[in-house]
Amino acid sequence: xxxxxxxITKEFLQLRRDPRLFAIIFIAPILQLILxxxxxxxxxxxxNTIVYDQDNSAASRDFIENxxxxxxxxxxxxxxxxxxxxxxxxxxxxxxxxxIPNDFEKKLxxxxxxxxxxxxxxxxxxxxxxxxxxVTGVVSGYSQKILxxxxxxxxxxxxxxxxxxxxxxxxxxxxxxxxxxxxxxxxGLLLTIITTTLMAMGIVKEREIGTLEQIIVTPIKPAQLIIxxxxxxxxxxxxxxLVVTVVMVFWFGIPIRGNFFFLMLASLIYVLSALGLGLxxxxxxxxxxxxxxxxxxxxxxxxNFLSGFAFPIENMPGWIQPITYLIPLRYYITILRGVILxxxxxxxxxxETFTLLGIGILILTASSMRFRKRLE
Amino acid sequence: xxxxxxxxxKKEVRQLMRDKRMLYVLFVFxxxxxxxxxxxxxxxxxxxxxAVYDRDNxxxxxxxxxxxxxxxxxxLITHLNSEDQIRKVLDAGDVQAVIVFPQYFSRxxxxxxxxxxxxLVAGVDANTASVITNYMRAASATFSEKLSDEALRxxxxxxxxPVNLEPRFLYNPxxxxxxxxxxxxxxxxxxxxxxxxxxxxxxxxxxxxxxxQINVSPLSSIELLIxxxxxxxxxxxxxxxxxxxxxxxxxxxxIKGSVLLLFISTFIFLFASLxxxxxxxxxxxxxQVAFQLSALISLLPSFLLxxxxxxIESMPPVIxxxxxxxxxxxxxxxxxxxxLKGVGLTAxxxxxxxxxxxxxxxxxxxxxIDRRNKMA
Numbered sequence: 001x002x003x004x005x006x007x008i009t010k011e012f013l014q015l016r017r018d019p020r021l022f023a024i025i026f027i028a029p030i031l032q033l034i035l036x037x038x039x040x041x042x043x044x045x046x047x048n049t050i051v052y053d054q055d056n057s058a059a060s061r062d063f064i065e066n067x068x069x070x071x072x073x074x075x076x077x078x079x080x081x082x083x084x085x086x087x088x089x090x091x092x093x094x095x096x097x098x099x100i101p102n103d104f105e106k107k108l109x110x111x112x113x114x115x116x117x118x119x120x121x122x123x124x125x126x127x128x129x130x131x132x133x134x135v136t137g138v139v140s141g142y143s144q145k146i147l148x149x150x151x152x153x154x155x156x157x158x159x160x161x162x163x164x165x166x167x168x169x170x171x172x173x174x175x176x177x178x179x180x181x182x183x184x185x186x187x188g189l190l191l192t193i194i195t196t197t198l199m200a201m202g203i204v205k206e207r208e209i210g211t212l213e214q215i216i217v218t219p220i221k222p223a224q225l226i227i228x229x230x231x232x233x234x235x236x237x238x239x240x241x242l243v244v245t246v247v248m249v250f251w252f253g254i255p256i257r258g259n260f261f262f263l264m265l266a267s268l269i270y271v272l273s274a275l276g277l278g279l280x281x282x283x284x285x286x287x288x289x290x291x292x293x294x295x296x297x298x299x300x301x302x303x304n305f306l307s308g309f310a311f312p313i314e315n316m317p318g319w320i321q322p323i324t325y326l327i328p329l330r331y332y333i334t335i336l337r338g339v340i341l342x343x344x345x346x347x348x349x350x351x352e353t354f355t356l357l358g359i360g361i362l363i364l365t366a367s368s369m370r371f372r373k374r375l376e
Numbered sequence: 377x378x379x380x381x382x383x384x385x386k387k388e389v390r391q392l393m394r395d396k397r398m399l400y401v402l403f404v405f406x407x408x409x410x411x412x413x414x415x416x417x418x419x420x421x422x423x424x425x426x427a428v429y430d431r432d433n434x435x436x437x438x439x440x441x442x443x444x445x446x447x448x449x450x451x452l453i454t455h456l457n458s459e460d461q462i463r464k465v466l467d468a469g470d471v472q473a474v475i476v477f478p479q480y481f482s483r484x485x486x487x488x489x490x491x492x493x494x495x496l497v498a499g500v501d502a503n504t505a506s507v508i509t510n511y512m513r514a515a516s517a518t519f520s521e522k523l524s525d526e527a528l529r530x531x532x533x534x535x536x537x538p539v540n541l542e543p544r545f546l547y548n549p550x551x552x553x554x555x556x557x558x559x560x561x562x563x564x565x566x567x568x569x570x571x572x573x574x575x576x577x578x579x580x581x582x583x584x585x586x587x588x589q590i591n592v593s594p595l596s597s598i599e600l601l602i603x604x605x606x607x608x609x610x611x612x613x614x615x616x617x618x619x620x621x622x623x624x625x626x627x628x629x630x631i632k633g634s635v636l637l638l639f640i641s642t643f644i645f646l647f648a649s650l651x652x653x654x655x656x657x658x659x660x661x662x663x664q665v666a667f668q669l670s671a672l673i674s675l676l677p678s679f680l681l682x683x684x685x686x687x688i689e690s691m692p693p694v695i696x697x698x699x700x701x702x703x704x705x706x707x708x709x710x711x712x713x714x715x716l717k718g719v720g721l722t723a724x725x726x727x728x729x730x731x732x733x734x735x736x737x738x739x740x741x742x743x744x745i746d747r748r749n750k751m752a
């Protein structure tokens with residue numbers, strides 16, 4: 001016990017002597033969370049629009065006005081030739097173009113159908129399809145309006161046009177803010193970056209410098225060494241979780257709907273896996289450079305892309321989805337989102353919690369065994 | 377001067393060749409990651425899990441559901457038969473959306489009364505939720521049009537829907553989001569390889585004390601930095617060609633624009649990334665700090681701030697300024713322009729200028745800090 005405490009003290013002393021590292025551990029997560037919290041936003045409004053109005057009539061202007069008043073579109077440019085339309089779209093100034101034919105008003109008055117051409121920059125498929133959805137909405141609203149006018153004029157009051165009115169309600173995140181979805185994910189990812197890599201680098205560094213060998217010749221047992229090395233990082237990781245939670249709740253105003261203590265418990269369980277991974281990296285790398293490359297490419301990037309942090313797992317192809325089960329961050333993010341956004345408690349998250357615990361214990365024991373073997 | 381630069385480069389290459397694991401990581405990992413993540417990243421929402429609570433249960437409501445589920449956007453998971461079940465299935469995440477038809481729904485629409493369809497969407501993932509609400513709006517608009525049309529036909533009149541949309545999606549007609557995200561993934565893998573490898577190689581020298589030996593030699597700091605940059609630029613260029621090739625073979629990301637321009641822009645981008653790595657290495661004195669800094673500067677920002685996933689124009693103005701810390705922001709625009717749009721230099725020359733300014737600024741800053749460190 002005393003020996004373990006000695007190692008813990010040594011780790012903290014070392015950390016205190018490295019003020020830059022100390023600053024990174026505590027200040028960087030806060031800065032990152034704030035910066036990225038604002039940046040992580042897929043909400044699309046103010047869709048840049050260019051209009052090529054060949055008709056230039058009262059009706060066409062009214063039609064354009066419908067787009068502007070919808071609140072989704074900003075008409076940046078008016079033009080009178082196709083060349084310019086293509087230029088603005090090619091340069092990325094406008095996302096889409098509305099081309100109104102020169103017989104727009106005439107045809108509407110005669111009750112004929114008008115073809116309105118729209119050109120979209122489809123390179124961002126997600127954005128284009130959302131914008132197209134808004135365009136369709138505005139156009140069908142306009143069509144309904146015209147139909148009603150026509151019917152009223154021709155005295156067909158009896159038959160109102162049928163208008164199905166979808167009453168859309170969004171639960172858990174009514175304003176559809178991407179930030180609410182992303183922030184818990186960023187929290188999980190930051191925690192991983194700090195704990196996993198610090199752990200891996202800390203051990204590899206000692207091996208590189210040769211101090212690990214000095215420790216081995218002392219009466220400290222490998223198990224004690226591992227425990228002594230892990231505890232400081234558990235404490236640091238935990239403080240980071242607290243700090244980041246505070247920023248999320250008080251800066252961004254995202255309340256924790258579920259149980260705070262369960263959230264902390266889950267974080268603690270997650271830190272076990274994160275540190276286990278760190279220990280594992282330290283056993284497969286000889287130099288710090290290798291340790292970094294492995295943790296970056298082997299751990300951090302897969303966690304980033306395969307944990308469901310930004311890209312929904314259900315959109316992934318069938319053969320990738322099983323791989324995501326191997327990623328501890330996946331379960332932690334599910335728990336974070338469940339507790340913070342949905343107000344889930346332990347009972348709704350039993351499978352995730354126990355899987356996370358299982359993975360944590362598994363990784364930590366496997367890596368400790370490997371570590372011990374390498375020491376002997 | 378040239379011979380001294382070459383001498384440094386030669387030494388660096390020799391050191392790299394000795395570290396087989398590092399070489400393996402440098403060449404194989406980016407490749408594997410592109411394959412894995414390229415399939416994983418997409419925002420294409422298909423097979424939305426849907427539940428229906430149909431209190432009307434008439435031909436019309438069944439027709440509506442059939443139309444929804446006959447596309448591959450919606451999969452009907454279950455029929456509900458009470459209000460309480462709605463909460464249950466949404467909370468458990470079994471379904472992503474619930475449609476509720478009120479009683480007397482079809483009677484109401486034909487008598488011209490308001491007939492709201494209630495649609496409940498789980499909004500935890502705001503992006504998916506807004507895609508779902510978009511589909512729902514479009515579906516009910518087309519269904520209304522169809523019903524109106526039928527109703528008018530009964531009265532023996534020909535009714536045209538006044539405005540018909542003719543959408544054309546340029547560059548990416550099937551609105552596939554992977555094609556848009558791949559350039560971002562490529563840039564991210566490249567910058568991480570570049571930043572980390574060079575930052576570590578410099579800091580390692582500092583840690584081992586060989587930097588001091590170099591300092592007392594006639595080598596100037598610019599010569600040292602350039603000498604170090606050359607081998608890593610070549611490695612990064614090879615990696616870049618490999619993953620572009622992989623992108624072409626696996627994800628059908630063809631190069632629509634000029635290959636020469638692509639090569640030149642990639643070179644400029646890599647140079648900028650390496651300079652960022654150099655700057656990081658001059659401000660960190662241990663590999664641990666260098667790694668944490670490069671992870672925090674190159675991993676999350678190039679993922680979240682670069683426009684890779686989240687459109688920069690949706691960010692608050694202050695955050696938009698911060699997006700300039702990552703060269704990925706500029707390179708992504710260039711890559712998308714060349715790979716997806718096939719447009720020429722006129723569309724993105726400004727991005728290349730930014731990249732060059734970026735390199736000059738960081739290299740200058742790095743050599744100033746480096747010189748000051750030497751004096752001290």
